[in-house]
Amino acid sequence: xxxxxxxxxxxxxxxxxxxxxxxxxxxxxxxxxxxxxxxxxxxxxxxxxxxxxxxxxxxxxxxxxxxxxxxxxxxxxxxxxxxxxxxxxxxxxxxxxxxxxxxxxxxxxxxxxxxxxxxxxxxxxxxxxxxxxxxxxxxxxxxxxxxxxxxxxx
Amino acid sequence: xxxxxxxxxxxxxxxxxxxxxxxxxxxxxxxxxxxxxxxxxxxxxxxxxxxxxxxxxxxxxxxxxxxxxxxxxxxxxxxxxxxxxxxxxxxxxxxxxxxxxxxxxxxxxxxxxxxxxxxxxxxxxxxxxxxxxxxxxxxxxxxxxxxxxxxxxx
Numbered sequence: 222x223x224x225x226x227x228x229x230x231x232x233x234x235x236x237x238x239x240x241x242x243x244x245x246x247x248x249x250x251x252x253x254x255x256x257x258x259x260x261x262x263x264x265x266x267x268x269x270x271x272x273x274x275x276x277x278x279x280x281x282x283x284x285x286x287x288x289x290x291x292x293x294x295x296x297x298x299x300x301x302x303x304x305x306x307x308x309x310x311x312x313x314x315x316x317x318x319x320x321x322x323x324x325x326x327x328x329x330x331x332x333x334x335x336x337x338x339x340x341x342x343x344x345x346x347x348x349x350x351x352x353x354x355x356x357x358x359x360x361x362x363x364x365x366x367x368x369x370x371x372x373x374x375x
Numbered sequence: 376x377x378x379x380x381x382x383x384x385x386x387x388x389x390x391x392x393x394x395x396x397x398x399x400x401x402x403x404x405x406x407x408x409x410x411x412x413x414x415x416x417x418x419x420x421x422x423x424x425x426x427x428x429x430x431x432x433x434x435x436x437x438x439x440x441x442x443x444x445x446x447x448x449x450x451x452x453x454x455x456x457x458x459x460x461x462x463x464x465x466x467x468x469x470x471x472x473x474x475x476x477x478x479x480x481x482x483x484x485x486x487x488x489x490x491x492x493x494x495x496x497x498x499x500x501x502x503x504x505x506x507x508x509x510x511x512x513x514x515x516x517x518x519x520x521x522x523x524x525x526x527x528x529x
Contacts, residue, residue, distance in 0.1 A: 278484065337428060361401040
């Protein structure tokens with residue numbers, strides 16, 4: 222099995238759309254993460270849900286996580302409110318993130334290895350420099366299961 | 376908002392159950408990860424889906440990821456088959472994993488901070504040493520969204 226055979230269509234979000242749109246995608250569809258494109262359709266970022274959630278943590282708390290402990294509940298709730306009104310671009314880290322990507326002809330084992338190493342529950346599959354589809358951990362598990370069951374019954 | 380107010384029931388899996396059960400849970404219910412308990416109901420591990428997928432990568436490839444590249448497709452497919460017949464305990468790393476946990480009275484900001492730092496899309500909420508519930512990144516996004524929209528309209 223090759224990556225391009227098992228990848229799927231996946232919702233994408235524009236880098237200049239409101240950050241609440243990304244949160245809404247995760248919240249409503251239980252997606253494992255978001256795929257962020259630039260205005261001209263280039264892949265810009267693939268963010269695991271845990272890192273989307275991180276966008277709602279104010280920079281001063283990310284730099285000193287112990288602060289999260291000492292902030293009162295009302296202040297903590299208010300900090301989370303900062304998500305409102307910002308775009309995804311504004312909340313992304315300044316330095317470009319490493320992209321969890323695989324090539325169209327990578328094997329299922331290569332995809333699993335990339336997924337594990339990068340701790341990303343979704344992998345963008347690239348073909349000739351363009352986004353071909355996405356493989357989620359759920360999808361990969363389903364495929365691995367097929368192989369495993371085939372192995373057991375063989 | 377406190378962790379124990381927003382956590383939810385979540386499917387758990389016994390450490391001695393077949394690893395294919397874990398893969399099946401991910402595959403069928405698109406869960407963000409699995410919660411592993413010991414036979415006496417103690418929390419043993421919380422594995423993000425990306426790390427469950429990693430269980431199907433043979434140890435020799437985990438140690439030398441470049442190997443994944445050079446294995447032929449048939450060998451790669453066969454390696455994945457090793458998942459069949461093994462228990463979760465057999466596939467877990469020897470050294471105990473750090474648990475992504477929060478306390479029942481942690482704020483939403485603390486939970487988001489732990490989630491981001493540990494890159495875990497699910498956090499086990501503990502109350503008096505016992506598993507009280509789980510907060511997924513989707514759930515946290517939904518709550519953050521509520522706060523953000525409240526902030527915008529205020």
